[in-house]
Every structure is written in C-alpha cells, then in structure tokens.
Amino acid sequence: MKHSLGRIILYLLCFTLLQAEDFSYGITASKTKAYLHEPLLLTVDLNQTNPDVVLLFQFDIDKDPDYQVTPLFARNDDTLHHTKHHNVFQLYPLKTGDITVHFTLLKRITNDEKVRYFASGDRDDFKKLDTNDFPVALPPLKLHIKPLPKGTQLVGDFHLDYSVNTHHAKMDEPVSVKITLKGKGYPPHLKHLIPQSKAYTLFSEKPRTATSSGKKGIAIQTTYLFALSAKNSFTLPEIKLHAFDPDKEKSYILTLPKQHFDIQPVDKKSLVDKRNIPPLLQTNLVWLKNLFGYLMAFAAGYFTARLFKLPKRSAKKTKHPLEEKIQNTKDAKTLLQLLMATDSKKFASSIENLEKHLYGDGTMNLKKIKQDILEKI
Numbered sequence: 001m002k003h004s005l006g007r008i009i010l011y012l013l014c015f016t017l018l019q020a021e022d023f024s025y026g027i028t029a030s031k032t033k034a035y036l037h038e039p040l041l042l043t044v045d046l047n048q049t050n051p052d053v054v055l056l057f058q059f060d061i062d063k064d065p066d067y068q069v070t071p072l073f074a075r076n077d078d079t080l081h082h083t084k085h086h087n088v089f090q091l092y093p094l095k096t097g098d099i100t101v102h103f104t105l106l107k108r109i110t111n112d113e114k115v116r117y118f119a120s121g122d123r124d125d126f127k128k129l130d131t132n133d134f135p136v137a138l139p140p141l142k143l144h145i146k147p148l149p150k151g152t153q154l155v156g157d158f159h160l161d162y163s164v165n166t167h168h169a170k171m172d173e174p175v176s177v178k179i180t181l182k183g184k185g186y187p188p189h190l191k192h193l194i195p196q197s198k199a200y201t202l203f204s205e206k207p208r209t210a211t212s213s214g215k216k217g218i219a220i221q222t223t224y225l226f227a228l229s230a231k232n233s234f235t236l237p238e239i240k241l242h243a244f245d246p247d248k249e250k251s252y253i254l255t256l257p258k259q260h261f262d263i264q265p266v267d268k269k270s271l272v273d274k275r276n277i278p279p280l281l282q283t284n285l286v287w288l289k290n291l292f293g294y295l296m297a298f299a300a301g302y303f304t305a306r307l308f309k310l311p312k313r314s315a316k317k318t319k320h321p322l323e324e325k326i327q328n329t330k331d332a333k334t335l336l337q338l339l340m341a342t343d344s345k346k347f348a349s350s351i352e353n354l355e356k357h358l359y360g361d362g363t364m365n366l367k368k369i370k371q372d373i374l375e376k377i
Helices: 002-021 112-120 286-307 321-328 332-342 345-359 366-376
Strands: 023-029 033-035 040-048 054-061 067-077 084-093 097-101 103-110 132-136 141-146 154-164 168-170 175-185 201-204 208-214 217-229 234-236 239-245 250-256 259-264
Touching: 023 103, 023 141, 040 054, 054 084, 054 112, 067 208, 067 217, 154 250, 321 332, 321 366, 332 345, 332 366, 345 366
Parallel strands: 033 141, 154 239, 168 259
Antiparallel strands: 023 040, 040 084, 054 103, 067 084, 097 141, 103 132, 154 175, 175 217, 201 217, 208 217, 234 259, 239 250
C-alpha cells in the first residue's frame, strides 16, 4: 500500500513538472498588505518555453465577494510556438482581514496541422480549436487587508471642485450646485452630500461616474448635481469629506466652503401677466348678463353640432388639473415654478431644459416643451 501511494505521488509530481516545462508564469501584486478599498495592481505573465508544441492559454481570476477585479491592460501574442500573455488587473479588497485570490488556468496543446485545418474554415475563435486541455493549478495570492481610519468616506487620492450658478436669486427660483470628485481610488459612493434642511428645498440627480483605464490604474470622475430653492435667504453650511490616501497612509479633508444665498421676495402681482387680469366685478351686474349670453350662444352651437354629427363611441377622459395650468403659463419662469411645485421626477428633464434656458445658454421652444410636458401627464 505504501509503495502504491508513493508511486501515485511520484506520478503526480512528474506530471506537474511536465506541465511546468511548457511555460513559465509570474503573478505579482503591487501590495500584499493593503487597506480596505485600496486599489491594487495585479500583473500576470504567461510565456511559452517549449517551442515543440502549439500552446494556448485561458487564464481568469475567480470571482469572490471578498474582492472586485477589473481588467486594465492586455498584451497577448499568440504566435505559434511562442505564445506570450501579459495582463494587468485592478483589484479592490472589499473586506478586512486575510483574503485569498484564486486563479484558473487552462493549458491547451495542439499542433500545426490542426491549426491549419482550423484556419481553413475561416474561423477565429480559438475556443473551438481541437486541443488537448490541461487544467493547471496555480498557487493562490494571499492578501492581508487592514481597516480604514474611523469616519473615512473616500479612499484614494482625490480632489474636489464645485460651482454655483448664482448666490442671488428670487423666491423659489432654483440655484444649481455642481460638485465634482476627481482622482484615483475606490469609486465614491456618497449619500446626502448636501444635507436636507427646512431652510430650503433640495433636488438632486443620480451621481454620474466616468472612468478611464491605464496601466497604472483607473482614473475616476464623479459628478453630483443639485438644485436648491427657498423662500428666504439661507446659508449652506461648510461640507467636509474625510478621505484617506493608502499610498501615503495619510488622512485628509476635502472641503466645500460655506455658501450664503441671498433670496429676494417676489411681488405676487408680478407673477401674473397683467394683460390677462380680468376686470374687477362691477356692482351693476353687467358682467352677469354678458356671461349668460355667452353661455346661451355656446349651448346653441354645441347642440346644433350634435344634431348633424353621427354618434360615436368615445372614451370619457378626465382632464388632469395640471393641464390647464400648464397651457395658461405665458413664460418659461412661471412654467418652471409650476413644475417644481409638483415635486415629480417625471418632469426632471423638462425642468433641466427650462433651467438651461433661463440661467444658462440653452434655447427652447415654449410651445414644444409644453406639449412634451402634457404628454407626460
């Protein structure tokens, strides 16, 4: 029994050595001791060393909830008998403590004749090539992940930019605030960046994140867009973001300075188009006589039309209370105030177009935008 076990172990050892003779490999991490959410670079090199065979590789990093992997760079040379693969990945640790990263490698061996037959069929998917496949066991990568300093909101090297379209506005007129975080590190996921307050009404959009990959990692830019409106002047307090740079092992603070907004009250009479103001009621009741005449004329015309019109089935549709208000608005500012008062997300794109027209350099067709809004009701 002992001799049989020894022969099996010897056979497995020889088999492993034969597999390794065909190629060399290298798997290196930029760090093996890192912080939570710290971006790590993982470099993988596979090089054929036995030119007597046609060799192909299928390499992958196993998925695991303990980490997140993103491919950054690949330079693969599948020249027959001289295959070389160079790949770079970025890995984010998602938990503290010890993490094990496992790899999957399939070594595929074939010959020139099979490659020629495969190429003659006008196919370029090497997965369909007739090969002898051998899974190769690669040693896992061991990482030790340290916790972040207490209160850390951002991990990486970031800087903050902000812009405010105005610090002086009229009552209920929206003020836009744009905050941008740019740098390298773990993608920012910040909630309640601007706090809620009874002093103003806060509107926000889902953050927009753009990334660009390179050999040295992923550059990230996340943009937060807000709109604030108020009836009285108010002050937005200073906002501090606690960040940590793992490379320098140093905490730092990104600051949005305190912002004061001067809100001017609006005369309610100025919100109404004076040309449409109906005359005051007269004590002589002449208006009532005129109204009665209009109603009689309308009724006569209506019933006359009904007599000459064949009956048709029509679905009775209840008119939405907003339709009349939207149709009666005479300018973009009044329409914007009406939409913001509804506090409905379905009008977000229309509000944005109106804001660009009023406070930016956008152009618009008031009639067309009214039609778009009515279609959303």
